[in-house]
Amino acid sequence: MADASLEIVRESASAGLAAATDEAALERWHRQHLSASGEVSLLRRGIGKLELSERKAYGAAINALVEVLTAQYDEKRAALAQAALQARLASERVDLSLPPRARRRGALHPLRSTLREICQAFQSMGFSIYDSPHVETDEFNFQLLNIPPHHPARDMQDTFYLAPGDDPSAPMDGPTDAAARVLRTHTSAGQIRAMRAMGPGPVRVILPGLCYRNEDITTRSEVQFHQIEGLMVGTDVRMSDLKGILLQFARQIFGGDQAVRLRGSYFPFTEPSVEVDLRCALCGGAGCRVCKYTGWLELLGAGLVHPVVLENGGYDPATHRGIAFGIGLPRLVMLRHGVDDIRHFFRNDLRFLQSFR
Ligand code: DAH
Secondary structure, three states, rough: OOOHHHHHHHHHHHHHHOOOOHHHHHHHHHHHHHOOOOOOHHHHHHHHOOHHHHHHHHHHHHHHHHHHHHHHHHHHHHHHHHHHHHHHHHHHOOOOOOOOOOOOOOOOOOHHHHHHHHHHHHHHHOOOEEOOEEEEEEEHHHHOOOHHHHHHHHOOOOOEEEEOOOOOOOOOOOOOOOOOOOEEEOOHHHHHHHHHHOOOOEEEEEEEEEEEEOOOOOOOOOOEEEEEEEEEOOOOOHHHHHHHHHHHHHHHHHHOOOOOOEEEEOOOEEEEEEEEEEEEEOOOOOOOOEEEOOEEEEEEEEEEHHHHHHHHOOOOOOOEEEEEEEEEHHHHHHHHHHOHHHHHHHHHOOOOOOOOO
């Protein structure tokens, strides 16, 4: 009879153990069967009621049962722990065989990278960078630069005028109004601002930035383009400084063996005015298609700052002189990199941009 009850306990305990699917169920099972207050302990208490002759065998049978159940319990615990580990490994799995996502390498826009080099070239010659506004007044863009209303030089810079105030339908102020607001047509507009900010001390600045003109968009012209203005004012500034600075600039941007030549020209804000040519970097001066077989490339306009402009900037032309130059960035980058169409610069075609990486 005693053996039969042991057998029942063993069977129900084994079944219960098999049904436990997690740690909590397992511990509940252990409390129910193998703890001090569990089923097996209750069986042990029954020993006292047996005949002396039966006690020893019964005790041994209980011990054997405890041993079997403990072994099953340990086995089950190990199996559950293993299953939990497998589940965690599966959920935290990282597939190292996946190909990596390629890192796309960016690059500076060709205008930007050459602009940086130009700034560095002038900074190495003691120039600092002066920022001036893109929205200018007619006065700063034209009049103070010795270009009065109706001056024919205005024909070369077809201008975007801004409506006064915030009302876009308001009539535009014509170019006779000094306060009329315009998008600057050249960086020269900042010359007066730089002089007024630094006077009466010496000036040695470049003014890089976008300019705007009402142009047809063609392979050679855009409605917006960068210029780099240069301005140097002092008591001991002369034309030879201009030539030396520009030669040094050309050597830094186009490499070692460069030559520049000055040709007489006209700008309202310089006197005398010159056009500065660079010996053709492609043919070395022998003549080719790019330089139209002249051996020279037109690089920029420059000159001695006109006395009227010096005065407008707050300097006395009797004691001070200035040199000024204006470099068009797109043309220079086109020459440097053999770009044949200015429109590439603002088209955002990645095939074009990536070729400068
Ligand atoms: N502002 C002129 C232009 O946009 C370029 C220029 C010519 C600037 C001569 C200068 C200069 O400072 O001296 O066409």
